[in-house]
Amino acid sequence: MCGFIGIAGLPGKDVAPELYEGLIALQHRGQDAAGILSFDGMFHLRKQNGMVRDIFSARDMQRLTGNLAIAHVRYPTVGMGSEQDAQPFYINFPFGVGMTHNGNLTNWLDLKSRMYPQNNITLESSCDVEAILYAFASGLRDAGLEPPLQERVRAAVARAFETAKGAYSVVGILSEGVLFAFRDPAGIKPCVVGRRDTEDGPEWAVASESVALDILGFQRVRDLRNGEAILVEPGKDPVWIQVGHEEHRPCIFELVYFARPDSFLDEISVYKTRRRFGEALAEQWVSSGAPEPDVVIPIPDSARDAALSMANALDKPYREGFIKNRYIGRTFIMPNQDVRKSSIRRKLNPIPLEFEGKNVLLVDDSIVRGNTSRRIIEAARGVGAKRVYFASTSPPLIAACPYGIDMATKNDFIARGRSVDEVRDEIGADHLVYLDHQRMVAAARVGNEAIQEFCSGCFTGVYPTADAAEHLEALAAERASVRV
Numbered sequence: 001m002c003g004f005i006g007i008a009g010l011p012g013k014d015v016a017p018e019l020y021e022g023l024i025a026l027q028h029r030g031q032d033a034a035g036i037l038s039f040d041g042m043f044h045l046r047k048q049n050g051m052v053r054d055i056f057s058a059r060d061m062q063r064l065t066g067n068l069a070i071a072h073v074r075y076p077t078v079g080m081g082s083e084q085d086a087q088p089f090y091i092n093f094p095f096g097v098g099m100t101h102n103g104n105l106t107n108w109l110d111l112k113s114r115m116y117p118q119n120n121i122t123l124e125s126s127c128d129v130e131a132i133l134y135a136f137a138s139g140l141r142d143a144g145l146e147p148p149l150q151e152r153v154r155a156a157v158a159r160a161f162e163t164a165k166g167a168y169s170v171v172g173i174l175s176e177g178v179l180f181a182f183r184d185p186a187g188i189k190p191c192v193v194g195r196r197d198t199e200d201g202p203e204w205a206v207a208s209e210s211v212a213l214d215i216l217g218f219q220r221v222r223d224l225r226n227g228e229a230i231l232v233e234p235g236k237d238p239v240w241i242q243v244g245h246e247e248h249r250p251c252i253f254e255l256v257y258f259a260r261p262d263s264f265l266d267e268i269s270v271y272k273t274r275r276r277f278g279e280a281l282a283e284q285w286v287s288s289g290a291p292e293p294d295v296v297i298p299i300p301d302s303a304r305d306a307a308l309s310m311a312n313a314l315d316k317p318y319r320e321g322f323i324k325n326r327y328i329g330r331t332f333i334m335p336n337q338d339v340r341k342s343s344i345r346r347k348l349n350p351i352p353l354e355f356e357g358k359n360v361l362l363v364d365d366s367i368v369r370g371n372t373s374r375r376i377i378e379a380a381r382g383v384g385a386k387r388v389y390f391a392s393t394s395p396p397l398i399a400a401c402p403y404g405i406d407m408a409t410k411n412d413f414i415a416r417g418r419s420v421d422e423v424r425d426e427i428g429a430d431h432l433v434y435l436d437h438q439r440m441v442a443a444a445r446v447g448n449e450a451i452q453e454f455c456s457g458c459f460t461g462v463y464p465t466a467d468a469a470e471h472l473e474a475l476a477a478e479r480a481s482v483r484v
Helices: 016-025 058-063 108-118 129-143 149-163 210-214 253-258 270-287 304-314 337-347 371-382 420-427 437-445 468-483
Strands: 003-008 033-039 043-049 068-074 089-091 097-105 166-174 178-183 192-198 201-207 219-223 228-232 239-242 295-298 322-324 348-350 359-364 387-392 431-434
Touching: 003 016, 003 097, 003 166, 003 178, 003 210, 016 033, 016 058, 016 068, 016 210, 033 097, 043 058, 068 097, 068 166, 068 178, 089 129, 097 108, 097 129, 108 129, 129 149, 129 166, 149 166, 149 178, 149 228, 149 239, 178 201, 192 210, 201 210, 210 219, 253 270, 270 304, 270 431, 270 437, 295 304, 304 359, 348 371, 359 371, 371 387, 371 420, 420 431
Parallel strands: 295 359, 359 387, 387 431
Antiparallel strands: 003 068, 003 201, 033 043, 033 068, 089 097, 097 166, 166 178, 178 228, 192 201, 192 219, 228 239, 322 348
């Protein structure tokens, strides 16, 4: 999971300052590194490990000139997360191409260790976007200079799809002075296109979430379709290019946790979907004979909307029982287990008045490793809760994600190999209910019934791409060797 945004502004305009604002809106998607690449006839790059606000200065904005620019926030899933892995990347030969992405290649280890070395290609980082970049550039080279740019880009994207397997959405710059983007053949990772009309013509932007477009005044036009590319020459309407096509399987965990509630993904409102998750969970809570709570309290932030709908459906008071420290990052994407554990208690502080002598129902978006849930329940009991019930707005997480979520091994999941009652005991709750998988999918599909299925491999162990399981085994082995 990463975040990106690219803008094709009108000629003579510098868009990097806008990209900075866009990255701030996408900071929740990655806290490890950030970067901006602009183009004004030459590439200008600034990237570094750290938070967006700490990386870019006014001097950087003066140097990052050009009406074409792309930007990225990184959440590391492959590699060691060193500064050389920060995005964007660019090359100047055989063509000038800049690129950034959100996603994960399921054949990355094979590309890095075998396929690229056999072709005398030396990768400079352990970031898999570099492999997509070289594949794309080789497709451009082999297409030659005679075909129209649209056909050359079609060939380049087709080469990327052929070479780079997995789930990814990409935005980039060509030295011909155009912005491009494309989305993997299954459409697992999101990619949203927006337009902003000016007196001198339209400006276009592409982002991981629509919220980044909203804050910059772009109107959401539509999402890239699975296997589709877009080519934008500044000041003109884009060219849409359908390259590959498989069954559309967008990631449902985006709706559960990753995306901001004020975003739309594949025409689906994240906010409304989470409200529907809460309604479905309330219905399941009652039908299962679960105990009646005195109050419903969310685990901030991503469970708030679901908890409010659940409280309304149960006709119980909704209360904010935890105050979140905004200066602690998302614990789910902390780089290691020790940091996660130490951050949880500092991140959430309970309000005793909302817990004392009450049977409280805590609502969270998911239970991954169980650390957060266990410590939150302990905190609730510590300030006087009589009983602590727990509800998850998603099913048990039981399988690793090969597509860019840092759940690399099966040992990461508290629910794997355990019953619901056993998980309840592990986290110390008096009662536990997970939202049923079919209910979750049905609630998500209400937002866009054209989507038949979602990628929900982390809940089922069944993945849209063929080599996902093999990749997870190889990745787990690599990480184990690094730890040794």
